[in-house]
Amino acid sequence: MRKGGLLAGIDECASLGEELYGLAAALFPICRSITGKGVRTTLDAIAKHAPLEISEVPSGTQVLDWTVPDEWNVREAYVADSTGRRIVDMADSNLHVVSYSVPVRARMPLGELSPHLHSLPEQPDLIPYRTSYYRRDWGFCISDTLRQSLREDTYEVVVDATLAPGTLTYGEHTKRGTDPSKGEVLLSAHVCHPSLANDNCSGLAVLAMLGRYLATRPTRHAYRLLFAPGTIGAITWLARNRENFGRITHGLVISNVGDGGGPTYKRSRRGDAPIDRAAAHVIGRSKLPAARVVDFSPYGYDERQFCSPGFDMPVGSLQRSQWGTFSQYHTSADDLDFIRPEHLAQSFRLIVSILDVLERDARYVNLAPYGEPQLGRRGLYGGSGDCPDFRMALLWVLNQSDGGHSLLDIAERAGLPFALVADAADALVDADLLRRCGD
Numbered sequence: 001m002r003k004g005g006l007l008a009g010i011d012e013c014a015s016l017g018e019e020l021y022g023l024a025a026a027l028f029p030i031c032r033s034i035t036g037k038g039v040r041t042t043l044d045a046i047a048k049h050a051p052l053e054i055s056e057v058p059s060g061t062q063v064l065d066w067t068v069p070d071e072w073n074v075r076e077a078y079v080a081d082s083t084g085r086r087i088v089d090m091a092d093s094n095l096h097v098v099s100y101s102v103p104v105r106a107r108m109p110l111g112e113l114s115p116h117l118h119s120l121p122e123q124p125d126l127i128p129y130r131t132s133y134y135r136r137d138w139g140f141c142i143s144d145t146l147r148q149s150l151r152e153d154t155y156e157v158v159v160d161a162t163l164a165p166g167t168l169t170y171g172e173h174t175k176r177g178t179d180p181s182k183g184e185v186l187l188s189a190h191v192c193h194p195s196l197a198n199d200n201c202s203g204l205a206v207l208a209m210l211g212r213y214l215a216t217r218p219t220r221h222a223y224r225l226l227f228a229p230g231t232i233g234a235i236t237w238l239a240r241n242r243e244n245f246g247r248i249t250h251g252l253v254i255s256n257v258g259d260g261g262g263p264t265y266k267r268s269r270r271g272d273a274p275i276d277r278a279a280a281h282v283i284g285r286s287k288l289p290a291a292r293v294v295d296f297s298p299y300g301y302d303e304r305q306f307c308s309p310g311f312d313m314p315v316g317s318l319q320r321s322q323w324g325t326f327s328q329y330h331t332s333a334d335d336l337d338f339i340r341p342e343h344l345a346q347s348f349r350l351i352v353s354i355l356d357v358l359e360r361d362a363r364y365v366n367l368a369p370y371g372e373p374q375l376g377r378r379g380l381y382g383g384s385g386d387c388p389d390f391r392m393a394l395l396w397v398l399n400q401s402d403g404g405h406s407l408l409d410i411a412e413r414a415g416l417p418f419a420l421v422a423d424a425a426d427a428l429v430d431a432d433l434l435r436r437c438g439d
């Protein structure tokens, strides 16, 4: 079958799933937070696939209603019992230390330590993920099984960290478009979570490889891939792009794209933006049993910021299982066994399919509208490699192309995949039977 547009050649990327998984696995062990060396190391790894322009924004900078916080770096964090045995050690999992813990070096009884311990009684073997970004505190995350085993003792508590003025780091990969009137597509993924595979090493890997993929293909839109810490990173980026955010004509926030659930598309605040229609079409035709489109809500990932009323950008969000709905969410079970190469590759293809709609959707005019043009004479009907759906797509495009219906309108009315309808339009243009409006 024909496959033009952004999907051209995607089936030849046989090792795509393994490459995506390999990058997610390389990012997994890095101790990330909203600032610090972990973010920079992560961006360095991503930049090997999609070159990045790095921004460093000083602590204390006012960004919209927020302030860029002090930079946090942690070297070591552990709790040892009175025999010197480390019962919790960040070296085993960087989830053990509450992100943004202030430095501590102290000895204390269990009663004093206990309020600083976080565990999940309902999931006693898992380590939770906790942060204390905007409240000066320290803490350790442990399994509830370990917590229940702790005895009265004098514990040595060490958080060897620095929380001091520095910078907040984010990275952007950009690609030029061929048609300036189409504006820019913003794709973003949060870069602040430590060792959590689905949330969001999966999103970072998919976005990095998308950058590499798009770089080799001509696109009408420009693309901006934003790798920024959640909330404060998006707010910082918006504060620094306040004058020209209007150039963004479509956007997608990408997270949790490595598990086998969903896919879940969450509409933009506008609800009827072209990205909303494009994603609903692709997700709806994905034939995946749990596929669903949900309405906007002012919670979730950075679509919250992009879709705040002052900006109201046409930005949706794509996930497989929706955050918070899977038992592994924000725990040590969101590990490299939870994500799979085939799910990552499938998510990648879904996103490329959505972008393909944005790239190729247009209105056309039938240049031979009096009766059906004779397609067989032009090699468009009955040839080898012909398929019934493609023939139907040709007829639908010819019939509906009066300048008033877009290819997406036609695909939806015909019940055919957009890519097939767009391929039919390309073939009809090549046969001089169709002209794109505006060309």
Ligand code: ZN
Binding pocket: 193, 199, 330
């Ligand atoms: Zn999260």
